[in-house]
Amino acid sequence: MTTATPLPPATRLGHVRLRVRDLDNVLDFYQRVLGLRIIERDGDVASLSASGAAPPLLVLEGRPGAPPRPFRSTGLYHFAILLPDRRALAQALLRLARRRWPLQGASDHLVSEALYLADPEGNGIELYADRPRESWPIRPDGEIAMATEPLDLDGLLREAGPDEGDDAPLHPGAVVGHIHLNVSDLAASEAFYHGVLGFDVTTRSYPGALFLAAGGYHHHIGTNIWAGRGAPRPPEGAAGLVHFEVVIPDDAAREAVLARARSAGAPVEPVNGGVRISDPDGIHVVVRG
Numbered sequence: 001m002t003t004a005t006p007l008p009p010a011t012r013l014g015h016v017r018l019r020v021r022d023l024d025n026v027l028d029f030y031q032r033v034l035g036l037r038i039i040e041r042d043g044d045v046a047s048l049s050a051s052g053a054a055p056p057l058l059v060l061e062g063r064p065g066a067p068p069r070p071f072r073s074t075g076l077y078h079f080a081i082l083l084p085d086r087r088a089l090a091q092a093l094l095r096l097a098r099r100r101w102p103l104q105g106a107s108d109h110l111v112s113e114a115l116y117l118a119d120p121e122g123n124g125i126e127l128y129a130d131r132p133r134e135s136w137p138i139r140p141d142g143e144i145a146m147a148t149e150p151l152d153l154d155g156l157l158r159e160a161g162p163d164e165g166d167d168a169p170l171h172p173g174a175v176v177g178h179i180h181l182n183v184s185d186l187a188a189s190e191a192f193y194h195g196v197l198g199f200d201v202t203t204r205s206y207p208g209a210l211f212l213a214a215g216g217y218h219h220h221i222g223t224n225i226w227a228g229r230g231a232p233r234p235p236e237g238a239a240g241l242v243h244f245e246v247v248i249p250d251d252a253a254r255e256a257v258l259a260r261a262r263s264a265g266a267p268v269e270p271v272n273g274g275v276r277i278s279d280p281d282g283i284h285v286v287v288r289g
Contacts, residue, residue, distance in 0.1 A: 007198040008253055009215030013176045014245025014288065015047070015056045016079045020121050021239050023062025029120050030058065033099045034090070035170035050081075050174035053124050057081065057176055060067060061242065069122075069240040072227045072282040074182050076241035078116065078124030081170070082177025089113060089129040090160035092170060093153070106151040111136045111144060111218040113151055128177065135229055136218060144202045144218050146211065178213075179244050180222035181283060184231045186210050188280040189223040196260045196277070197221075197246065197285070198253070220246075243284035254289055 020026040023044060030036045030048055037052030047056035058079075069075055079163035083089045093115060094188060096103065104124075114128035137145040182190045190210055193199050200211035202219055203288070208226055211219035225231070248254045256274060261268050267278040274288030 005245045006200075006253070007214040007248060007257075008250045010249050011214035011253075012247050013179060013220055013221070014247045014286075015059050016176055016179065017061065017242040018076075018123055019061050019063050019066050019237070019239050019242050020123075021062075021066055021068075022121070023060060023063055025120055026060060030060075032095065033101045034125075035095055050170045050286040051141060051172035057161055057174065059242075063237070063239070066237055066239040069234040069238045070232075073234040074184055074227065074231050075234055075238075075283065076123060077180040077182045077222070077224060077226070078126045079176060079244070080114075080126035080180065081129055081174050081179045083127060083129045083171050084173040086113065086129050086156065087159045087161055088171035088173070089115070089127060090158075092127050093156060094160050096172075106153055108149040108151045109146050110149070111146055113156065115151075123240065123284075124180075126180070130177075130218075134215075139205070140141045143205060144211075146203055146206060146218060178220050178222060179279075180208050180224065181232060182227040183223045183279075183281050183283075184223060185229065185280070186225055187222060192264075192266065193221050193223065194278045196264050196266055197257055197287075198260070219226060233250055241283065243286050245274065245286045249289060251289065254287060257287055 004086055007058050034050040036050060038055055039047045039049055039052060039054055045061045049057045049060045070162050084246045091124055103115055107114050112128045112130045114126050117125050119125060139145050192214050194201055199221055202213045203211040209222060209224040210219045213219045261277045269276045271286060276286050278284055
C-alpha cells in the first residue's frame, strides 16, 4: 500500500480537543498539576498551551451531560506531550511528585523516555522526551525498534537541576508529539492512516499495535487493539476525544490527502481552520495547513 504524494517531513500534530464533564475540575488539573497555561476561556471552551500563548496544545469543551466513554471502546488511548529534553521531563516528574499525582507507568521505549498518567476523567496522557534520532535502534527489516522497558527514574531525577519551586510550569517548548488510539481493527486503521492520510508505517512488530509517522519520526500516530478486536464506538457525544489535528504545511500534499479521503469514501467535512476526516472508527482528524 503506497501513497502517490508523501507527507512533507515537517508534518506534525496540532492540538488535541477533549470533551469533559467537569470543565473547572479538569482545568484545575491541567494548570495546577500538569503546569499548562490558559490561552483563552470562552464559556464552556478553554484552550491551553505550555507557554500561555497560541497555538493551543489542548482544547477542552465542558459538557456536564456527556455520557462517560465505556472502558473497552474505540477512542483515545493517550495523547503525548513532547518535551524538548530530558531535564524538562525530569522537572515535570518533580512537579507531579510534589502534587502527589499518581503515575500509571514510566517506560524506556529505546527511542524515548516516557511518563504515563491520566487526567481526572481518565483521559490518558504521556509526557516524554526523545533520545537523539541518531541513537534510535533500527531492526534488520528497517523498522524503528521500540520496546517497553523500566525507566530509570532515579537517573531521570538527577537531570532535574536546581529546584525551580512548586509553581514551575511545564517547559514552554512542549508540544503534542503523538497520539495513540484504541481502534477496532489494525488493518482498517493502516488503510486509513497510511493509505489515506499518508503516514509511513514505522513499526508493525509491537504486539497488538501499529505505529506511523512522517519525516522519519518514530511515530506521530499509534493505533492498538488493546481494548479488544472489534471494540465498539463510544456513545455519540461521549466524554473523551473530540478530534486531533494533523498539520500538513504543503498545499499539494494536503489536497492529495483530501482527494484520497474522498476516493476512499471517508467522511470529509470543512470545519473552522481545516477539513475534518473520520477514520473507520469514527475518530475525527482535522487536517490543516
